[in-house]
Amino acid sequence: MNIHPILEESKADVVIIGAGAAGLMAARELGKAGKKVTILEARDRIGGRIWPLSKDEFGYDAQAGAEYVHGEARLAKYLMKEAGMTLIQTQGDMWNSYGGDVAINNERIPNQDELHGKLRELKGDMPIAEFIEKYFPGEKYISLRNSIFGIVEGYDAADPMRASTFSLRDEWLGGQDWLQYRLKEGYGAMLKFLESECRKNGTEIELNKIVREVVIHNGKTNVRTADGNNYEAEKVIVTVPLPILADIKFTPAIPEKLEAARKIGYGGVIKILLKFKSRWWINAFGKDFGEMDFIFSNEEIRTWWTQYPDLIPVLTGWLAGPKSQEFLHSSDEEIIEAGIGSLAKIFKVDNEYVKKELVHAKVANWPADLYAKGAYSYWTPESEKAQEELLKPVDNRIFFAGEAFDRGGEASTVEGALASGREAAKKILNSSLTD
Ligand SMILES: Cc1cc2nc3c(=O)[nH]c(=O)nc-3n(C[C@H](O)[C@H](O)[C@H](O)COP(=O)(O)OP(=O)(O)OC[C@H]3O[C@@H](n4cnc5c(N)ncnc54)[C@H](O)[C@@H]3O)c2cc1C
Known part of the structure; x- marks a missing residue:
């Protein structure tokens, strides 16, 4: 089947769709084993749902995507060690602000x-x-x-x-704290390290390559991009987020995989970073917020956190789950306005006061992001069977990986994505490239 005119052709042992944590991890393992790997990435950057911002913007290695290291995260911690990165244990007070009642509540x-x-x-x-x-x-x-x-x-x-x-x-x-560490250098640095490892092994990483089709024909797999290029491969690993699977045309069609993907939950997150002239909130209405880590509220943008113990004048806002969909079509300005309004209510000041302090803002509206359509997966009572279906390769040629596919109990996280990428690479290495 020939839908686009083919402009360029190239060949690899394995083509990986997506240069996020799962794709880069899979590529590193395959490259180390001597496989010729090409990664095709739709964005103009690597990282996917790991999105480091420039240090100049916020005064530290701020992240518009993943920020915390949860649970055991063995693989991630191993990589961080290899990359010489520094883990910082989170500390500080947890506050609640509901209907004007504001109190420390370290018990959740x-x-x-x-x-x-x-x-x-x-x-x-x-x-x-x-x-x-x-x-x-x-x-x-x-x-x-x-x-x-x-x-x-x-x-x-x-x-x-x-x-x-x-x-x-x-x-x-499970006895694991719900938030434990953040990274001094940010997750972006970990992916940069993985990227350099991949390149050392000869892996090609092509950016701005939106994959539109994956076709198995005559014992070969072809991956076609929006710009008309064709990549022939023995095997393909698809690491796009769950809702994006339906945006790629597979031949033969994969209705059972799409049905399985719908059975796994997938939620949205809007993350807002606001940089201020000073930490204006620390003595708001006579309270001591100087050691605040998190504050949870029922305002429009519900959750906020600081970089404590670093005394950086930045507050990060977070709205997740079904409510994040309400902002699907909102502009960044409207979301920033909602953030300012929420902070004004929580800290009992007027909007103008917050606005005067504000020097820079960044909105990451993940439900509106074309290549993520949300933030991360969550487990439903139907997930186990759905995952089993998705993990079966198509014709032993097309494999699926990504955070939602992790079987080790760390789905939805960076750790889950890394583990799933490594697993897909192992499967390919264990099966012959000539079958
Ligand atoms: C706001 C936010 C906060 C988070 N916080 C944390 C946290 O604190 N700790 C934690 O562990 N995890 C967190 N996560 C989750 C974590 O970021 C993800 O689980 C992980 O990064 C997913 O990696 P992945 O490789 O599976 O997918 P992705 O990173 O999404 O990689 C898939 C890649 O495929 C690309 N792609 C999509 N469509 C196409 C196409 N058609 N053609 C080519 N390429 C395509 C995408 O651009 C992307 O780069 C957070 C996520 C978000 C959004």
């Missing part, structure tokens, strides 16, 4: 012991909203319900009507 969930008891007893998986309504109804548990929905939407970027209770149970009872 009220009635936590009761919740953990019920979670432990649960025999069958169900969406978390169903679980909470069944076991924690009525007035008595309003704070618990608000807190749970706040975490599921705000942290997991998930829709409580779909998110799996079993998976949240693993997250909450």
